[in-house]
Amino acid sequence: RFQPVTEDVKRQLKMTLAQDLDLNSDDHWLLMVGSGFRTKGVDRSIRLMAHLLTKNLNVNLLIIGQDNNTQFMRMAKILKIDTQIKFLGAKENIADYMAVSSLLVHPAYRENTGTVILESIVMGLPVVASEVCGYATYIKESGCGEVIPEPFTQDSFNQIVYQLLT
Numbered sequence: 001r002f003q004p005v006t007e008d009v010k011r012q013l014k015m016t017l018a019q020d021l022d023l024n025s026d027d028h029w030l031l032m033v034g035s036g037f038r039t040k041g042v043d044r045s046i047r048l049m050a051h052l053l054t055k056n057l058n059v060n061l062l063i064i065g066q067d068n069n070t071q072f073m074r075m076a077k078i079l080k081i082d083t084q085i086k087f088l089g090a091k092e093n094i095a096d097y098m099a100v101s102s103l104l105v106h107p108a109y110r111e112n113t114g115t116v117i118l119e120s121i122v123m124g125l126p127v128v129a130s131e132v133c134g135y136a137t138y139i140k141e142s143g144c145g146e147v148i149p150e151p152f153t154q155d156s157f158n159q160i161v162y163q164l165l166t
Contacts, residue, residue, distance in 0.1 A: 021086055037068075057162075059102075107128070108130050120145075
């Protein structure tokens, strides 16, 4: 039988994950899930992080998925935000990360469906996704997040996420 996760359980889980990742459990955690970092918009999320950190928000970006992250870590280092970004590789316990994150960000350049969007909605994790995602309509219908309108602009993405976090 399904048992909802209580706030106490979430807090303990986040503290455990934070210790494993060397992060602060009081910070906002943005989550990205999926392989194919270029098409998923990891570069857009790194630019978002640079913007959020200029606003003095305590925020980290956690990226779960398999792909070569070299160019993205280089970009993060140039922007001096590499310590706020964690590439976690493939994970079995994605639901744990969804349970403790502030938002799922999915600023994809193209995405036929975006199953992770539905998974996040089911978990109650707000989603910010680009309108090109096939399942973006479910974000609007559920009221569980915001859709970045097309044509995509970094400024729209930045503002939507900032408003949701504050």
